[in-house]
Amino acid sequence: MPYAIELTGITKRFPGVVANEQVSLAVEVGEIHAICGENGAGKSTLMKILYGMQPADEGAIRVFDKEVHLGSPTDAIAAGIGMVHQHFMLADQLTVLENVILGAEPTRSAGRIDFARARAHLREVGQAYGLTVDPDDRVETLEVGERQRVEIIKVLFRGARILILDEPTAVLVPQEVEELFRNLRGLKSAGTTIIFIDHKLDEVLEVADTITVLRQGRSVATVKPGDVTAPDLAELMIGSELPTAQTIGVTVTDEVALEVKGLTVVEEDGRVVVDDVSLRVRRGEVLGIAGVEGNGQAELIAAIIGTAAATAGTILFLGEDVTHATVRHRREAGIGYIPHDRHREGLLLQAPLWESAALGHQTRAPFAKGLFVDRAGARERTEWVRREFDVRTPSVEVATHALSGGNQQKLIVGRELAAEPAVLLAAHPTRGIDVGAQAAVWDDMRAARAAGLATLLVSADLDELIGLSDTIAVMMRGRLVAMLDPATLTARELGAHMTGAGVRGDSR
Amino acid sequence: MRRVTALPAWLRWPLYAGVGIFVLTLVETLDDTDRLTSASASQSMLRWGVPVLLAGLGGLFAERAGVVNIGLEGMMILGTWFGAWGAVNYGPWVGLLTGIGGGALGGLLHAVATVLFGVDHIISGVAINILAPGITRFLASEIFTGYPGGSITQSPRVPGVGHFTFPVLAGGEVGGWLSPNLLGSLGDRDWFFVSNVANLARGLLTQVSLVTIVALALVPLSTWLLWRTRFGLRLRICGEHPVAGEAQGIDVYRYKITAVTMSGGFAGLAGAFIASPELSGIYLEGQTTGRGFIGLAALIFGNWHPVGVLGGALLFGYPFGLGLRDLGGTASHSLLLVNAVALAAIAAWSLSKGRRTNAAVACVLAVVAAAWYLLSETVPDWWVNILPFAIVLLVLVFFAQRLRMPAADGQRYRRGEH
Numbered sequence: 001m002p003y004a005i006e007l008t009g010i011t012k013r014f015p016g017v018v019a020n021e022q023v024s025l026a027v028e029v030g031e032i033h034a035i036c037g038e039n040g041a042g043k044s045t046l047m048k049i050l051y052g053m054q055p056a057d058e059g060a061i062r063v064f065d066k067e068v069h070l071g072s073p074t075d076a077i078a079a080g081i082g083m084v085h086q087h088f089m090l091a092d093q094l095t096v097l098e099n100v101i102l103g104a105e106p107t108r109s110a111g112r113i114d115f116a117r118a119r120a121h122l123r124e125v126g127q128a129y130g131l132t133v134d135p136d137d138r139v140e141t142l143e144v145g146e147r148q149r150v151e152i153i154k155v156l157f158r159g160a161r162i163l164i165l166d167e168p169t170a171v172l173v174p175q176e177v178e179e180l181f182r183n184l185r186g187l188k189s190a191g192t193t194i195i196f197i198d199h200k201l202d203e204v205l206e207v208a209d210t211i212t213v214l215r216q217g218r219s220v221a222t223v224k225p226g227d228v229t230a231p232d233l234a235e236l237m238i239g240s241e242l243p244t245a246q247t248i249g250v251t252v253t254d255e256v257a258l259e260v261k262g263l264t265v266v267e268e269d270g271r272v273v274v275d276d277v278s279l280r281v282r283r284g285e286v287l288g289i290a291g292v293e294g295n296g297q298a299e300l301i302a303a304i305i306g307t308a309a310a311t312a313g314t315i316l317f318l319g320e321d322v323t324h325a326t327v328r329h330r331r332e333a334g335i336g337y338i339p340h341d342r343h344r345e346g347l348l349l350q351a352p353l354w355e356s357a358a359l360g361h362q363t364r365a366p367f368a369k370g371l372f373v374d375r376a377g378a379r380e381r382t383e384w385v386r387r388e389f390d391v392r393t394p395s396v397e398v399a400t401h402a403l404s405g406g407n408q409q410k411l412i413v414g415r416e417l418a419a420e421p422a423v424l425l426a427a428h429p430t431r432g433i434d435v436g437a438q439a440a441v442w443d444d445m446r447a448a449r450a451a452g453l454a455t456l457l458v459s460a461d462l463d464e465l466i467g468l469s470d471t472i473a474v475m476m477r478g479r480l481v482a483m484l485d486p487a488t489l490t491a492r493e494l495g496a497h498m499t500g501a502g503v504r505g506d507s508r
Numbered sequence: 509m510r511r512v513t514a515l516p517a518w519l520r521w522p523l524y525a526g527v528g529i530f531v532l533t534l535v536e537t538l539d540d541t542d543r544l545t546s547a548s549a550s551q552s553m554l555r556w557g558v559p560v561l562l563a564g565l566g567g568l569f570a571e572r573a574g575v576v577n578i579g580l581e582g583m584m585i586l587g588t589w590f591g592a593w594g595a596v597n598y599g600p601w602v603g604l605l606t607g608i609g610g611g612a613l614g615g616l617l618h619a620v621a622t623v624l625f626g627v628d629h630i631i632s633g634v635a636i637n638i639l640a641p642g643i644t645r646f647l648a649s650e651i652f653t654g655y656p657g658g659s660i661t662q663s664p665r666v667p668g669v670g671h672f673t674f675p676v677l678a679g680g681e682v683g684g685w686l687s688p689n690l691l692g693s694l695g696d697r698d699w700f701f702v703s704n705v706a707n708l709a710r711g712l713l714t715q716v717s718l719v720t721i722v723a724l725a726l727v728p729l730s731t732w733l734l735w736r737t738r739f740g741l742r743l744r745i746c747g748e749h750p751v752a753g754e755a756q757g758i759d760v761y762r763y764k765i766t767a768v769t770m771s772g773g774f775a776g777l778a779g780a781f782i783a784s785p786e787l788s789g790i791y792l793e794g795q796t797t798g799r800g801f802i803g804l805a806a807l808i809f810g811n812w813h814p815v816g817v818l819g820g821a822l823l824f825g826y827p828f829g830l831g832l833r834d835l836g837g838t839a840s841h842s843l844l845l846v847n848a849v850a851l852a853a854i855a856a857w858s859l860s861k862g863r864r865t866n867a868a869v870a871c872v873l874a875v876v877a878a879a880w881y882l883l884s885e886t887v888p889d890w891w892v893n894i895l896p897f898a899i900v901l902l903v904l905v906f907f908a909q910r911l912r913m914p915a916a917d918g919q920r921y922r923r924g925e926h
Binding site: 090107111112268 | 736737738739741742744745748749751752753754755756757758861862909912914915
């Protein structure tokens with residue numbers, strides 16, 4: 001078979017780190033080639049090089065048997081390479097058609113866009129690959145899976161014959177993943193070459209024809225999915241066995257730490273985002289909230305921590321009505337909070353680590369003495385968090401943004417748990433961090449649960465939800481629609497519940 | 509998501525205008541005056557609306573490309589000086605071009621600062637607003653003081669371009685033939701509402717400056733440019749999601765710089781118009797009186813769309829035009845009643861949407877306006893000056909959910925940083 005892409009000896013150095021070292025990769029025409037590796041293994045850097053977004057320091061790139069120089073995405077597009085980014089590159093307020101034609105607009109004289117021709121070509125591409133979208137929809141009205149289809153069409157519209165997908169399944173529920181894989185197989189049979197970046201091993205094994213594993217910037221192996229198992233791949237990726245989210249034993253007590261009754265949140269525009277939600281979390285219990293993103297989980301958490309106002313209902317914390325209490329009161333009373341977006345809500349990126357470690361606790365010892373910041377106490381506590389929670393940093397004085405995502409997250413988890421809260425609100429506690437840090441966060445949450453912490457866990461990672469939770473509540477359109485027992489639940493069943501396709505769960 | 513079944517813009521705006529004129533007619537009848545819907549009211553509305561429209565369109569191009577241009581005021585000031593200078597030396601049409609050029613220079617400065625050097629858009633804009641009067645004063649002291657009739661604060665008289673009266677509809681003379689004046693005779697009939705509309709329409713079609721016609725033509729032209737051409741699509745992606753544009757090989761910097769420079773050109777034309785005989789007939793220091801900011805207000809009012817900007821510009825131009833010929837403050841006094849009616853309508857609308865707080869606030873304001881109207885005979889002239897800003901505040905308070913600014917507006921964008 002001829003090769004669509006051949007990379008030889010690709011090396012890329014950033015100040016202080018080597019992101020790619022002598023990476024070689026050969027992708028055959030018309031195959032689905034998966035690239036896997038931990039976060040930080042150099043997958044994204046390699047793809048950015050291949051898409052012309054960053055130049056390689058060393059090495060050669062051949063596309064369809066021709067040596068090419070890819071200095072910009074324009075060069076890559078010209079060479080027939082298209083990329084679907086993990087974070088969609090779509091403008092919400094523009095239509096599907098406008099997003100698709102952007103940069104490759106068919107025009108008539110005077111730079112007028114030939115909308116008729118654009119539409120016709122869009123329809124052709126859609127039909128050829130079995131991808132359907134309405135060109136006049138605004139992107140903001142589309143579901144995540146549809147947006148991804150728009151991204152793929154956008155690339156094909158430009159005549160790409162090589163498609164790079166950067167962690168395409170990260171944002172999808174299992175049913176959408178299946179749809180995506182069907183589409184990918186369709187593209188493959190139409191002759192498209194696909195490079196597929198992922199670190200979910202079962203998915204890789206299901207869809208790929210060939211798998212290349214990267215570890216610490218090097219290509220360590222190229223294998224066929226028939227020859228390896230998931231544990232084999234895991235070992236190749238991290239050099240040891242995969243951590244699991246499995247919780248052992250039941251630590252649930254009778255003491256209710258957090259009780260929510262009939263909680264309703266109505267947005268300013270009249271949308272009901274949380275609709276009559278009632279739940280209880282006991283000491284020693286982890287209550288998982290599952291749901292496709294945007295079904296009210298974020299607003300539920302916001303209402304409990306107090307950043308969004310409850311329109312109706314009550315929130316009881318250790319028996320105290322905190323429905324109308326300030327965020328500060330709730331924090332001081334003992335509600336811990338791991339926000340879903342650590343950069344925006346969890347940290348002070350430009351500030352030294354010890355200031356980030358004080359965030360949310362700044363009014364209390366050891367971070368404060370009366371009205372003043374207790375710098376010594378804050379540093380000492382941060383040192384302790386750094387030791388106990390394995391936050392890898394040269395010192396507590398470095399700027400927070402200098403830490404990797406995993407270490408930032410460990411700092412947040414450590415900061416919250418060090419304050420010994422009675423309730424922890426954890427929103428996507430391991431999103432976007434590598435396997436090692438993920439295992440550490442899971443360990444910490446398990447230990448806190450054993451010590452009697454009541455945890456409300458919102459996550460998009462279904463294995464994490466099933467593994468850590470004592471009970472899983474499914475949230476859809478603002479309502480809790482099912483209570484499920486994770487002991488007898490598979491990710492597939494949970495996914496079905498999340499999309500409303502599931503049968504009624506055992507209501508408790 | 510629920511699809512909004514709105515009327516198309518070409519139908520919606522005339523409808524709004526019709527309702528507005530109807531309210532004005534009602535108030536006129538109640539107040540026993542004829543100044544609110546006279547031909548001169550609409551004529552001066554248009555005249556005062558044009559600089560606001562042009563500034564608003566300037567803001568539109570910048571903000572659609574993601575750059576907030578609070579420096580419009582300064583660019584407009586540059587336009588007044590350069591416009592006057594060009595017109596005095598080379599004639600009125602050249603004056604318009606030099607005005608555009610002067611404003612575009614200011615725009616280019618703003619573009620380079622914000623796009624290439626990543627300066628905060630507000631800071632750069634404010635700096636330009638401070639810098640521009642300094643530059644024009646310096647230039648005037650160097651150049652205008654040497655002209656007969658010029659000084660450090662003013663130019664000699666500035667010549668203007670011609671006028672045009674639409675024959676048949678609004679009368680006038682075409683090559684010795686005295687055209688009929690259909691709207692005029694309709695306006696004289698004193699038919700309720702119909703004659704009022706005819707009078708206002710006649711004002712819009714009589715003695716229209718050719719620059720005004722150009723400015724009005726820029727509204728559909730801008731719409732076409734932004735929504736129908738490759739240039740427009742690429743410009744808009746810079747304001748919505750520049751990284752997505754970059755990923756498609758679009759030179760975001762180039763489009764932003766072009767857009768902001770054009771923005772300055774629009775503001776410069778607005779300035780040249782202010783210095784032209786349409787409004788002043790002279791360059792005079794401090795003559796822009798914040799109209800660049802009102803242009804931004806029209807941009808927000810118009811929801812970042814050219815037709816909306818025109819609507820905002822006319823709405824803001826109306827009280828100005830009215831106040832100008834209203835030294836006693838009686839016509840503006842009638843406007844208070846119009847405000848009261850509008851606020852009451854907003855209150856009813858808010859209530860129908862279930863927004864009780866909004867409805868209550870609008871109701872209180874309506875009562876205040878009505879009480880002020882009943883308890884006084886005239887209004888002070890500052891009232892007319894703050895009206896545009898008051899309207900924008902009200903729009904922001906009551907219609908904020910319907911406003912959609914470009915998603916990446918005002919954000920710093922660095923190539924390769926995402």
